Amino acid sequence: MNKRIVTRITIVSFIVGLMIAIQYNTIQKPTERDTRDIxxxxxxxxxxxxxxxxxLSEIGTLKSIVDEYENDDKDSQAQILKSTVHDLKVRAGIEAVSGPGVIMSIQPAMELVALGLEIEPISPDLLIRLVNEIYRYNGLYIEIDGQRLVHTSxxxxxxxxxxINGFAIDESNVEIRVITExxxxxxxxxxxxxxxxxxxxFYLDNLSLNINKALSNITIKEYDGKLSNTFLVENNKGE
Incomplete structure (x- = not known):
């Protein structure tokens, strides 16, 4: 066999083998290994x-509202519109809301008070963790020390x-109100x-977290600041 042909076959075989080896190594050893357990x-x-x-629940709710707009007369549509606007204001936080929920409080630990030690402010990181868990477990609306939490808080x-919202919260007694569905x-x-x-x-930070049993009705006040709007622009021209 011609040496030139043998050389070409050798080079092609080497390239094919190298490509197979790279592909096999990629499959066997991914760049980022998933270490999570089941x-x-x-x-x-x-x-x-x-x-x-x-x-899906939210889509169903919106579809039912659309159906009501399409099937009802003008007077009914006006009432539906008012109800929708009120619901949106409640969700945005610019109107007070009442419903079932939980009230909890954060206070200095008794040992700290008894020893007369200086009261440290509540850690923002710890408070953020608590808020995230509340939202994760069915919390809809939250008020901390009189400050309503909204999307810009x-x-x-x-x-x-x-x-919170630029206002300092109390260092000795903070009440948290949570309303659920x-x-x-x-x-x-x-x-x-x-x-x-x-x-x-909280105890590690010399604080005591007290959680009261669920109540059938509590009230959370409205956000008293001004909500910023980045994407919507008011049209004042009218028709």
Whole structure:
């Protein structure tokens, strides 16, 4: 056989073998290895299913509103419009809302008070964690120390003080109000928070987290600030 042909076959075989080796190595050793166990994956799947269910429920609600607009007369449509606007204002936080929920409080630990030690402000990071868990477990509306949480609310440290919506919260006694969709969900939220490790987390910061049992009706006041609007522009021209 001609040496030139043998050389060509050798080069082609080497390239093919190298490509196969690279592909095999990529399959066997992915760039980022998924180290989650089966329970973590199941939990994530459960959360995604919950979000999917919430989206389907929201779509169903919007479809029913559209059907009402299409099928009712003008007077009924006006009433439906008022109801829709009120619901949107409640969701945005610019109107007070009442419903079933849970009231909790954060106070200095008794040992701290007995020893006469200086009271430290509540950590913004710890408060943010608590708020995220409340939203995760059926919390719809939240008020902290009289400050209604809305989509623009920020919990941060300013000059050594924990602030919400730019206002410093009390360092000695902070009340948190949470409203849920139903009393059953309020009870579930209470059970979760009561059994969680948040008691220990706050205690490490010399604070006591007190969680009261679910109530059938509590009130959260409206947001008293001005909501910023980035994408919507008011049309003043009219028709």
């Amino acid at each position: 329970w973590e994956i199941r939990q994530e799947l459960s959360e995604e299913k919950k979000r999917h269910s919430e989206l 920020a919990i941060r440290d300013i000059n050594g003080k924990t602030t 139903s009393f059953e969900k309020a009870e579930k939220l209470y059970s979760y928070l009561y059994a969680s490790t948040f008691h220990d987390d």
